Amino acid sequence: MGQFVIETKGLTKKFKRFTAVQNLNLQIPKGALYGFLGPNGAGKSTTIRMLLGLIKPTRGSIFLFKQDLAKHRMEILRKVGSLVEAPSYYEHLTAGENLEITRRILQLPKKEIDKALEIVKLAKWKNEKVKHFSLGMKQRLGIAQALMGNRELLILDEPTNGLDPAGVREIRELILSLPEIMNATVLISSHILNEIEQIADYVGIIHQGKLLFQGTLEALKAKGRKEIIIEAHPLHKVVEFLQGKGYAVSRKQNRLYLSANINPEILNRELVMHGFGVSHLSENLGSLEDIFLQLTGEVA
Ligand SMILES: Nc1ncnc2c1ncn2[C@@H]1O[C@H](COP(=O)(O)OP(=O)(O)OP(=O)(O)O)[C@@H](O)[C@H]1O
Ligand SMILES: [Mg+2]
Numbered sequence: 001m002g003q004f005v006i007e008t009k010g011l012t013k014k015f016k017r018f019t020a021v022q023n024l025n026l027q028i029p030k031g032a033l034y035g036f037l038g039p040n041g042a043g044k045s046t047t048i049r050m051l052l053g054l055i056k057p058t059r060g061s062i063f064l065f066k067q068d069l070a071k072h073r074m075e076i077l078r079k080v081g082s083l084v085e086a087p088s089y090y091e092h093l094t095a096g097e098n099l100e101i102t103r104r105i106l107q108l109p110k111k112e113i114d115k116a117l118e119i120v121k122l123a124k125w126k127n128e129k130v131k132h133f134s135l136g137m138k139q140r141l142g143i144a145q146a147l148m149g150n151r152e153l154l155i156l157d158e159p160t161n162g163l164d165p166a167g168v169r170e171i172r173e174l175i176l177s178l179p180e181i182m183n184a185t186v187l188i189s190s191h192i193l194n195e196i197e198q199i200a201d202y203v204g205i206i207h208q209g210k211l212l213f214q215g216t217l218e219a220l221k222a223k224g225r226k227e228i229i230i231e232a233h234p235l236h237k238v239v240e241f242l243q244g245k246g247y248a249v250s251r252k253q254n255r256l257y258l259s260a261n262i263n264p265e266i267l268n269r270e271l272v273m274h275g276f277g278v279s280h281l282s283e284n285l286g287s288l289e290d291i292f293l294q295l296t297g298e299v300a
Contacts, residue, residue: 238276
């Protein structure tokens with residue numbers, strides 16, 4: 001380990017007496033597509049603004065590429081591309097002209113514009129004025145701007161906010177392609193669980209300013225409460241048997257639902273050995289929705 005592109009220690013932000021972000025220890029591995037998930041007001045944008053040096057932490061430290069952001073701000077931020085809130089453009093300029101502005105600021109070669117437009121699939125709209133763009137196209141242009149200049153880290157704050165399903169899908173596919181095309185680490189925030197599930201390999205869950213979970217998507221899913229579904233007979237005897245072993249069993253019609261962390265194979269063998277006829281036994285992992293609810297007490 002130790003290969004964290006983003007690492008924060010005790011990161012805290014207070015607005016007067018209100019603590020928007022509390023004691024955050026983010027660890028985002030190199031090459032990760034990290035989903036930063038939390039309901040409205042959880043503290044995502046506040047965290048992101050600190051990571052981008054736009055606001056100062058009240059307490060704690062931020063290391064990007066192992067360097068202290070407070071000490072090497074300019075040097076670090078050159079390697080970071082970002083999209084925060086709705087990007088603003090010169091509507092009367094074309095896509096190409098808007099990126100030309102970014103190109104000049106960053107002093108990049110001309111070819112960077114076409115490269116970026118190609119990645120976000122806006123190449124054929126290069127000479128079209130931005131005022132004719134859909135919201136989804138504007139978001140893609142914002143991402144093009146964020147990734148110009150071979151950024152090693154991209155930070156995107158709710159890039160699909162406000163888009164229709166088709167737009168969301170386009171952005172999702174684009175983001176999924178980024179680590180490979182760019183060889184970059186990507187942090188993307190969202191309040192939509194399903195979206196993070198489809199995009200991220202690492203997840204951080206923030207709620208009321210606190211990090212409730214951080215790890216791989218797999219690890220998050222494994223936290224789900226397991227349930228074993230059984231159809232066996234004689235049913236009332238099976239219920240007695242399971243209750244006798246101390247399991248919580250509930251019954252719906254001819255099915256039993258057992259919430260316990262036990263190996264279904266072993267359970268199956270046990271039931272058969274006790275002479276029960278088992279016609280169905282399956283394991284139901286808790287959905288991410290359930291896990292999120294368990295963690296936050298809210299629906300994502
Ligand atoms: N400048 C500010 N002054 C006072 N309070 C603020 C300020 N910025 C954010 N907050 C508060 O901090 C909390 C976290 O806000 P933040 O914008 O980080 O949430 P978020 O997770 O990005 O939510 P959303 O999904 O709505 O974008 C909210 O309660 C918000 O009202
Ligand atoms: Mg926000």
